[in-house]
Amino acid sequence: xxxxxxxxxxxxxxxxxxxxxxxxxxxxxxxxxxxxxxxxxxxxxxxxxxxxxxxxxxxxxxxxxxxxxxxxxxxxxxxxxxxxxxxxxxxxxxxxxxxxxxxxxxxxxxxxxxxxxxxxxxxxxxxxxxxxxxxxxxxxxxxxxxxxxxxxxxxxxxxxxxxxxxxxxxxxxxxxxxxxxxxxxxxxxxxxxxxxxxxxxxxxxxxxxxxxxxxxxxxxxxxxxxxxxxxxxxxxxxxxxxxxxxxxxxxxxxxxxxxxxxxxxxxxxxxxxxxxxxxxxxxxxxxxxxxxxxxxxxxxxxxxxxxxxxxxxxxxxxxxxxxxxxxxxxxxxxxxxxxxxxxxxxxxxxxxxxxxxxxxxxxxxxxxxxxxxxxxxxxxxxxxxxxxxxxxxxxxxxxxx
Amino acid sequence: xxxxxxxxxxxxxxxxxxxxxxxxxxxxxxxxxxxxxxxxxxxxxxxxxxxxxxxxxxxxxxxxxxxxxxxxxxxxxxxxxxxxxxxxxxxxxxxxxxxxxxxxxxxxxxxxxxxxxxxxxxxxxxxx
Amino acid sequence: xxxxxxxxxxxxxxxxxxxxxxxxxxxxxxxxxxxxxxxxxxxxxxxxxxxxxxxxxxxxxxxxxxxxxxxxxxxxxxxxxxxxxxxxxxxxxxxxxxxxxxxxxxxxxxxxxxxxxxxxxxxxxxxxxxxxxxxxxxxxxxxxxxxxxxxxxxxxxxxxxxxxxxxxxxxxxxxxxxxxxxxxxxxxxxxxxxxxxxxxxxxxxxxxxxxxxxxxxxxxxxxxxxxxxxxxxxxxxxxxxxx
Numbered sequence: 001x002x003x004x005x006x007x008x009x010x011x012x013x014x015x016x017x018x019x020x021x022x023x024x025x026x027x028x029x030x031x032x033x034x035x036x037x038x039x040x041x042x043x044x045x046x047x048x049x050x051x052x053x054x055x056x057x058x059x060x061x062x063x064x065x066x067x068x069x070x071x072x073x074x075x076x077x078x079x080x081x082x083x084x085x086x087x088x089x090x091x092x093x094x095x096x097x098x099x100x101x102x103x104x105x106x107x108x109x110x111x112x113x114x115x116x117x118x119x120x121x122x123x124x125x126x127x128x129x130x131x132x133x134x135x136x137x138x139x140x141x142x143x144x145x146x147x148x149x150x151x152x153x154x155x156x157x158x159x160x161x162x163x164x165x166x167x168x169x170x171x172x173x174x175x176x177x178x179x180x181x182x183x184x185x186x187x188x189x190x191x192x193x194x195x196x197x198x199x200x201x202x203x204x205x206x207x208x209x210x211x212x213x214x215x216x217x218x219x220x221x222x223x224x225x226x227x228x229x230x231x232x233x234x235x236x237x238x239x240x241x242x243x244x245x246x247x248x249x250x251x252x253x254x255x256x257x258x259x260x261x262x263x264x265x266x267x268x269x270x271x272x273x274x275x276x277x278x279x280x281x282x283x284x285x286x287x288x289x290x291x292x293x294x295x296x297x298x299x300x301x302x303x304x305x306x307x308x309x310x311x312x313x314x315x316x317x318x319x320x321x322x323x324x325x326x327x328x329x330x331x332x333x334x335x336x337x338x339x340x341x342x343x344x345x346x347x348x349x350x351x352x353x354x355x356x357x358x359x360x361x362x363x364x365x366x367x368x369x370x371x372x373x374x375x376x377x378x379x380x381x382x383x384x385x386x387x388x389x390x391x392x393x394x395x396x397x398x399x400x401x
Numbered sequence: 402x403x404x405x406x407x408x409x410x411x412x413x414x415x416x417x418x419x420x421x422x423x424x425x426x427x428x429x430x431x432x433x434x435x436x437x438x439x440x441x442x443x444x445x446x447x448x449x450x451x452x453x454x455x456x457x458x459x460x461x462x463x464x465x466x467x468x469x470x471x472x473x474x475x476x477x478x479x480x481x482x483x484x485x486x487x488x489x490x491x492x493x494x495x496x497x498x499x500x501x502x503x504x505x506x507x508x509x510x511x512x513x514x515x516x517x518x519x520x521x522x523x524x525x526x527x528x529x
Numbered sequence: 530x531x532x533x534x535x536x537x538x539x540x541x542x543x544x545x546x547x548x549x550x551x552x553x554x555x556x557x558x559x560x561x562x563x564x565x566x567x568x569x570x571x572x573x574x575x576x577x578x579x580x581x582x583x584x585x586x587x588x589x590x591x592x593x594x595x596x597x598x599x600x601x602x603x604x605x606x607x608x609x610x611x612x613x614x615x616x617x618x619x620x621x622x623x624x625x626x627x628x629x630x631x632x633x634x635x636x637x638x639x640x641x642x643x644x645x646x647x648x649x650x651x652x653x654x655x656x657x658x659x660x661x662x663x664x665x666x667x668x669x670x671x672x673x674x675x676x677x678x679x680x681x682x683x684x685x686x687x688x689x690x691x692x693x694x695x696x697x698x699x700x701x702x703x704x705x706x707x708x709x710x711x712x713x714x715x716x717x718x719x720x721x722x723x724x725x726x727x728x729x730x731x732x733x734x735x736x737x738x739x740x741x742x743x744x745x746x747x748x749x750x751x752x753x754x755x756x757x758x759x760x761x762x763x764x765x766x767x768x769x770x771x772x
Contacts, residue, residue, distance in 0.1 A: 039690035039703045046612035047686045050674040110672015110687060110704030113511070117669050121652040128651035128675050184761055185645060185681035333683055335636070335757055336623055336772075343621040343636070345683060352612065464571070466666055469658050471717050472568025478697050515667050515702030517695045524696035526600025527607075 013220070014379050021372030028365010031358040032107035040110065043359045048351030049329045054108035056321045057363030060205065061101030061370060062135070062176055063198060064317070066169040067206020069094040069142065072149075073169075076162025082229050086385040087162070089217075090210060091146040092377045093370075094169075097209070098138060100370035104363055127178045134172040141165045150381065173199045180328070187264040188328025193254065197247040201320070204240035208313035211237065213374065215307045217384055225303060226387050234306050238294035241313060245287045248320075264331050272350065274327035277319050286316010326353050433505035434496045439483045444474050454480075477516055485520035493518045565719035577642075577661035578711055579738040579766035580725070581745050581754060582634060586732035589633040592620050597727030598637075601712060603696035608689065615686035615701075617709045618724060632771065635724065635733070638663055638684040638709035639757065640766030646676035646685065655706075661738070661766050662711050672704040681758045684708045711735075738766065 035042055045052040072091050075084030106115045122129045145165045148158040177198030180189040211233060218225060252269065255261040268274050290309035292299070299305045330351045335341065341348035377383060443450055445457075457475035464470040484498035485491055492499040493513060503510050517524075566572070598618045599605065608614040618637040624630070640663050646655040647663065654670035657663050665676075665685075677685045685708040692702050698714040701707050712722035720726070725733040736745030748754075754768040 036704075040687065041608065041610070041613055041689040046610060046689070047614070047616070047677070048612055048683075050677040050687060110674070110706070111670065112672075112704075114669070114671050117652050117671055121654075121669050123647075123650050123653040125648045126651045126675070128649065128673065132651065179675075182649070183645075183679050185679055189678075329678070333681060335621070335682060338626070340624040340626055341621050343619050345616045345619040345636075346612065347619075347621050347636075347683070462668060463666075466664065466668070467656060467658070469566070469572030469660065469662075469713070469717060470569060471566065481697070514691070515695065515700035515705065517697040517700070519697075522695075522697055524600075524603030524694055524699075525605050526596060526598075526603070527605040 010220075014375065017375045018372065021368050021375055024368030025365050025372055028103070028362050028368055029107075031361035031365065032112065035108070035358050035362065036112055042356065044354045044356040045359065046351075046353070048346055049326060049353035051325055051329065052353060053355040053359040053363050054104050054366075055325055056318060057366050058101045058104040058108070059176065059321055059325070060317055061097045061104065061366055063173060063202045064205040064209050064314075065094045065097035065101060066138070066173045066176075067202030067204070068097065068210050069165060069169050070203055070206055071210050072145070073162060073166040076145075076149075076158050077166050082232060082387065085387055086210070086214070087158075088146060088149050088381075089214065089378070089383045089385055091142050091149065091165075092383055093206075093210060093213060093374060094142050095139065095146075096370040096373035096377065098135060098142075099373060100366040100368070102135060103369045104366035107362055107365075108359070127175060127182050131172075131175045131179065134168070134175045138165075138168055138172055141168050169202075170199060173202045180324075185333060186328060187255075187261055187331060187334070188268070188324070191251065191254075193247065193251050197244075197251060200240065200243045200247050201317070204237065204244045204313055205317045207233070207237050207240060208310040208317075211306060211310040212314070214385060215303065215310075217378060221384060227301065229387060230301065230303065230306060234294050234300060234309075237306070237309065237313070238291060241287055241290050241294070245283070245291075248282070248287075260334075260337065267331050267350070268323065268327050272327065272330065274323045274330070277327075278323045281319025282316055282323055285312050286319060290316070329353075430505065433501040435498065435502060436486070436496070437483065437498070438485055438487045441483065443483070444479075477512065481518065481520050485518075489519075490521065491519045566717055572658050572660040572662075572717075574659050575739060577738040577766065578716060579640065579661065579736065579745060579768065580711075580722075581734040581736075581748055581768050581770060583732045583734070583770045584632050584634045585771035586730040587633050587635065588730060589622055589631065591633075591729070593727050593729055594618060594635050594724035594733065595620060597723040598709075601696070601715070601723035602699045602710075603694060603701065605694050606690065606692055613687075613689040615688060615707060617686070617707070634769060634772070636682060636684070636757075637724075637767065638711075639682050639763070640709075640711060642764035642766070644763065645679040645681065645761075649675045649679040651675065658713075662713055662716070663708070664710055664713065665706055665708065667700065667702065667705040667707075670705040672706065674706060676706055680708075681761055681763070 043052065068090055070090070071083055072087035072094075074080050075082075075087040075090075106112060109115060118129075118132050122132075124130075141161065142165055145158065145161040148154040148156075148161050174195040177195035181191055181194035183189040215225070252265060255265050269278060290312045293305045293309040293312075294300055330353065332346075332348050332350060335347065445453075454475075458477055458480075461473045461475040462477070465473060480499075481492050486494065486497045489497065491497060494500055495504075499510065499512075499518070512518075595618050602617060604615055604617060606614075618635050620633055621636050622631065622633050640661055642657075642661065644655070644657055644663050647657055649655075651673060652669045652671060654666045654668075655663070655676045656666055672687065674687055677683075677687060685706050687706050688701060688703050690703060695701055699710075712720075712724075715722060721735050722733075725735040734745050734748060736743040738746060738749075740746060748770075749768065752770055754770055755772045756763075756765045756768055757772075
């Protein structure tokens with residue numbers, strides 16, 4: 001491992017960025033402390049919509065964290081040189097985003113002070129408890145994987161560890177999807193398709209995040225992405241986005257097929273506040289526009305298009321999760337199918353949720369954690385992907401660099 | 402630069418010392434005030450209670466809640482009955498039984514987030 | 530998915546119940562629950578506490594059971610946003626749009642034999658006692674609210690703010706999830722749940738579903754009873770008549 005020399009301007013930029021990241025994290029922590037001290041009464045979450053904005057942020061970060069590792073997997077597991085060069089950055093982003101997501105998830109707990117109980121008391125039938133295993137395992141595996149990538153003597157181990165990390169991340173995203181997939185009570189969630197859908201989404205979101213970070217790093221280092229690399233990564237991103245759209249379509253179409261789910265679909269896709277979020281946010285911004293940017297010949301080979309597409313995909317991801325998590329809870333539980341019900345506990349009514357500042361700041365704090373870890377990481381160690389420009393198309397040429 | 406750091410460190414240290422309170426007296430930190438409102442026999446000698454009350458309560462709580470065993474020797478409500486202050490009826494508050502000792506030992510208690518610290522407290526109902 | 534044997538308990542106990550209705554055998558069981566369990570004795574599987582609610586007797590607009598629950602369990606906090614308030618038991622008014630038939634019933638934790646809340650709880654705080662009462666062990670509840678996502682009955686509430694006015698017998702507090710306990714503090718002393726005792730119409734019947742001689746089993750044997758969301762096969766301990 002080698003330390004990277006820095007110019008004065010770079011030095012200053014680093015401290016500014018670190019300070020900004022640190023500030024965002026500090027604000028997130030303060031928000032969490034406020035929630036902890038006053039209770040969730042200071043948030044918009046309630047007894048009808050029990051999971052809110054923190055979960056949107058946390059699940060985005062965790063899903064994207066597992067997806068961003070794909071870049072490394074394509075390099076280590078499938079032996080693609082272009083991706084191998086990017087494996088360390090991909091591993092770092094995985095760790096950073098996973099940490100950010102868990103930061104939010106843990107600090108949102110009603111009893112965040114007792115979070116250690118999640119490690120001392122396991123209920124093995126709980127998908128949540130599996131995820132505690134999966135997340136901590138992911139940390140360990142990716143950390144060791146990074147070591148094998150960056151320490152030359154350990155290089156031979158990078159392939160088996162890359163494979164382990166790849167398999168682990170597939171299970172992890174399956175686990176995240178299953179948090180919802182196993183909820184029989186709610187019409188939005190109980191579906192076996194959620195696990196594969198989350199995996200495909202993680203591919204798209206993770207790669208988008210990777211491309212944003214990579215583009216930023218390249219710009220600061222006055223580097224440009226080689227057209228061959230650009231083309232490969234853009235095609236891959238487009239493929240993932242298209243696949244995500246396909247899964248979303250299948251999910252909703254299968255729901256529409258069952259009469260008892262039809263009214264839920266009508267609610268989500270036509271009648272409610274979630275309908276515009278779905279069509280404009282999730283489908284248009286997060287799916288169709290990026291596809292156009294990535295595949296329209298006049299646009300597709302510009303670096304700017306790729307960056308814009310990636311940003312839109314991330315924005316679309318937040319819409320997707322908001323519609324999925326909040327929309328899924330807003331639709332009333334059907335205790336008495338076909339009946340008109342009312343009660344003091346809002347039975348039969350669409351649940352209301354308006355996020356308040358503390359929960360949004362906590363969510364942003366998680367993004368701050370990921371940002372800070374990435375910033376420090378790329379400064380301290382060598383994570384910048386450096387393509388061997390003359391030999392880009394020849395694989396496995398860099399045995400001893 | 403190094404001098405400034407040393408000074409800062411010394412400053413922080415002396416401030417912490419002030420926070421902790423008077424040190425250097427023969428007894429160290431002042432002992433907590435332990436007043437027992439209702440004198441009488443506890444379920445075990447004071448020495449044993451001081452050392453083991455947390456284990457007694459913890460095991461009892463699990464048996465009572467999870468297995469439904471009632472009427473155990475150790476019981477948080479029974480503790481409160483004897484040890485609550487005569488003036489406030491509570492085991493909490495600066496000089497009172499649970500709070501004073503736990504402040505001394507610097508052990509945070511979260512019993513009272515859920516349990517009622519007052520003796521003979523009668524909750525009223527209000528329809529939500 | 531274990532305990533499938535429990536699923537058939539109504540069928541089985543119905544038969545036993547009919548046998549037991551020999552004249553004069555069943556006396557004086559109606560108002561009193563079972564006797565108090567001896568000190569030091571754990572709850573056992575020989576009992577399963579349940580409730581049978583006759584919705585034909587339950588008056589719309591009456592919420593005596595809700596008030597009784599609030600008093601017994603110290604649910605007395607004022608919450609600025611009513612959506613964040615705890616409701617252990619609530620009255621649901623139901624109308625059939627086809628026939629215009631209207632009725633009303635109390636809804637609370639259904640004390641499932643296969644409770645989804647217990648399945649999903651990461652720490653095991655959500656638990657079912659041996660006698661079928663579903664409880665939250667607040668000592669190890671971390672407040673993740675996964676159980677609230679999983680419950681089909683919206684039976685659970687999350688405490689959104691610090692509490693100080695708890696009933697000493699009913700600890701409850703900030704950051705934990707809570708729900709109907711069937712008044713476990715009363716049952717263990719041989720008393721009826723507060724709602725059952727308070728109901729002016731005697732529409733709520735409490736008893737031991739494992740005891741073929743109990744009033745509740747005999748009633749279930751003679752009248753049609755319904756589980757809410759029976760399609761989920763959770764085998765609820767609270768059942769309804771007249772739905």
